[in-house]
Amino acid sequence: MNAQELIDTAKKLVASDKGLLAMDESTPTCNKRFAKVGIPQTEEMRRTYRELIITTPGLNESISGAILSDETIHQQKKDGTPFVEVIAASGIMPGIKVDAGAKDMAGHPEEKITEGLDGLRERLLEYVQLGARFAKWRAVIVIGDSIPSRGCIEANAQALARYAGLCQEAGLVPVVEPEVLMDGGHTLERCFQVTEEVLHTVFDQLYRQRVMLEGVLLKPNMVLPGLSCPKQETVDEVADATVICLLRAVPAAVPGITFLSGGQSSELASARLNAMNGSLKSRLPWALSFSFARAIQQPALDIWQGDEANVLAAQQALYHRAKCNKAARRGEYNAAMEQS
Numbered sequence: 071m072n073a074q075e076l077i078d079t080a081k082k083l084v085a086s087d088k089g090l091l092a093m094d095e096s097t098p099t100c101n102k103r104f105a106k107v108g109i110p111q112t113e114e115m116r117r118t119y120r121e122l123i124i125t126t127p128g129l130n131e132s133i134s135g136a137i138l139s140d141e142t143i144h145q146q147k148k149d150g151t152p153f154v155e156v157i158a159a160s161g162i163m164p165g166i167k168v169d170a171g172a173k174d175m176a177g178h179p180e181e182k183i184t185e186g187l188d189g190l191r192e193r194l195l196e197y198v199q200l201g202a203r204f205a206k207w208r209a210v211i212v213i214g215d216s217i218p219s220r221g222c223i224e225a226n227a228q229a230l231a232r233y234a235g236l237c238q239e240a241g242l243v244p245v246v247e248p249e250v251l252m253d254g255g256h257t258l259e260r261c262f263q264v265t266e267e268v269l270h271t272v273f274d275q276l277y278r279q280r281v282m283l284e285g286v287l288l289k290p291n292m293v294l295p296g297l298s299c300p301k302q303e304t305v306d307e308v309a310d311a312t313v314i315c316l317l318r319a320v321p322a323a324v325p326g327i328t329f330l331s332g333g334q335s336s337e338l339a340s341a342r343l344n345a346m347n348g349s350l351k352s353r354l355p356w357a358l359s360f361s362f363a364r365a366i367q368q369p370a371l372d373i374w375q376g377d378e379a380n381v382l383a384a385q386q387a388l389y390h391r392a393k394c395n396k397a398a399r400r401g402e403y404n405a406a407m408e409q410s
């Protein structure tokens with residue numbers, strides 16, 4: 071492990087107000103999104119869609135790194151150029167999702183544990199050879215009447231920390247993603263409490279597993295009320311709660327926090343990120359950035375619909391969302407940008 075290289079890569083991923091584009095949906099998840107808009111669920115359609123994304127003109131103005139899946143990192147453009155080459159040539163760093171998915175956790179009804187540690191050291195070496203510079207592992211925490219349990223939080227936090235240690239050993243910056251889901255009727259206060267506990271546990275485990283925090287990015291949820299909670303706080307209230315929670319739980323040594331969007335609308339995700347980077351910015355020891363999948367891609371996918379004739383319009387929509395989120399990092403996003 072070259073510590074300085076890891077630090078430089080992590081810093082670069084959050085530099086210049088850029089953020090990450092998560093385009094690492096597993097095959098079943100990508101197929102589910104295709105099915106919703108009537109796109110055939112084939113490997114060739116997934117390849118074509120990913121080619122549309124990575125060839126979007128000007129994407130590198132707002133995006134510093136793109137997270138790929140195992141299928142996508144092995145794919146090529148129609149003309150045979152490997153995706154990784156296309157991405158790197160545009161000045162975007164290729165990243166790779168390395169977990170094997172969140173599975174039902176034994177003895178813990180309704181809870182999930184993320185798998186994928188077996189053989190991870192060898193897989194990471196292969197991804198480094200393919201050109202990956204950073205990696206991602208997602209843990210899923212569900213809020214319910216009597217969950218999450220300590221057992222679930224601790225097992226997921228330890229897996230995240232072991233993954234992060236192996237990534238740093240291989241020279242990859244680990245993006246550590248403990249996602250507290252938005253599903254449910256819970257309040258913002260409950261999400262705050264669970265997120266705080268999860269983050270404390272994750273950072274305790276990162277410390278125990280000797281992970282160098284300067285070479286890590288955290289990818290958390292924002293602190294939000296559940297999707298079906300009757301009380302939905304304002305943009306500023308969400309921004310306040312999220313920043314207070316992160317200030318309590320995330321060490322200042324971490325260079326950047328790159329939020330997931332988690333099912334928020336594209337506009338709300340941008341507005342909330344913008345609010346955190348506005349009047350609260352002077353209180354932040356880390357860069358507050360984005361690593362959105364749906365909140366960047368969804369409008370483009372809706373426009374594309376699998377039709378070659380819609381590629382340019384879809385790329386414009388993708389470019390626009392990336393640009394809105396770059397503006398949000400500066401606290402310069404506003405509703406008027408959505409009209410332009």
Ligand code: 13P
Nearest residue numbers: 092330331332362363364
């Ligand atoms: P969303 O932004 O759609 O939540 O996806 C982010 C992600 O990478 C989930 O692992």
